[in-house]
Amino acid sequence: MTESDALAQVANLPGVPDAVNDARTAVDRLLGHRILRRRSAEVSTEAALRGARASAALEGSPVTLEELRDMESPADPVVHGALRVSAELGTLAETWRKAPRQVLARLHVLAAADAVDGAELGRPRTSDKPVQDALDLGEPPSPAEAARRLELLSTLLTAPTQAPALVVAAIVHGELLSLRPFGWGDGIVARAAERLTLVARGLDPKSLVAPEVGHAAxxxxxxxxxxxxxxxxxxxxxxxxxxxxxxxxxxxxxxxxICEAFQRG
Structure with a gap:
């Protein structure tokens, strides 16, 4: 670890290594399931659906899995946005490694397409108009401060680190919801970025785990x-x-x- 590896320093905070190891053990146990040799794509699809449902619920739009399966085109923009984001995550991992700002813009376009004026899609907020706060986190930083910290986060994500994927993912998620850089749909974007980090950094390469489910629980x-x-x-x-x-x-x-249910048929 170098002195400049801030993420690795965070990873060594008391209590963090044990929590990270416990999570890795649970993920590794999942990755060893026999059903994944034949049906990993189906498990990933089901996990994505559950993740979208959970993320929408955390934004104040509860919906059941059964309702989601039956919807041809959800009327709720939050639900529709969460579904679009989950559906496209698998195509963004490689770009996320190299150009995180580009991916964040794309995630916001997907999340907010039904709720935000087209000129604002994918663009960080530039005014002090009210910011969506579904989790009652309080006032976000000013647009200028949010932009500065978003650039710092992007730099951090493209720099080498010895920090585990889960630590990097948690920092990405926490920073994005601290900043709320877009003003609408930031929760959906932040949770997607967390999951994308776990995929891109190798903890969950087949996108079988939806942390949104754990957050919503x-x-x-x-x-x-x-x-x-x-x-x-x-x-x-x-x-x-x-x-x-x-x-x-x-x-x-x-x-x-999910794997056990598929195995039982």
């Missing part, structure tokens, strides 16, 4: 952990990363259950 803890992260203290950052690790482990177990 503990929605109150999710919002509280985000507020802890926003505080900027080492303890707050640790609380957030441990929450993300637990959410990922829960999601891996959910996908394990």
């Amino acid at each position: 503990h929605a109150d803890a999710y919002a509280d952990a985000l507020r802890s992260y926003i505080s900027g203290t080492p303890a707050g950052v640790t609380t957030w990363i441990r929450h993300c690790a637990n959410a990922t482990a829960d999601a891996a177990r959910d996908s394990q259950a």
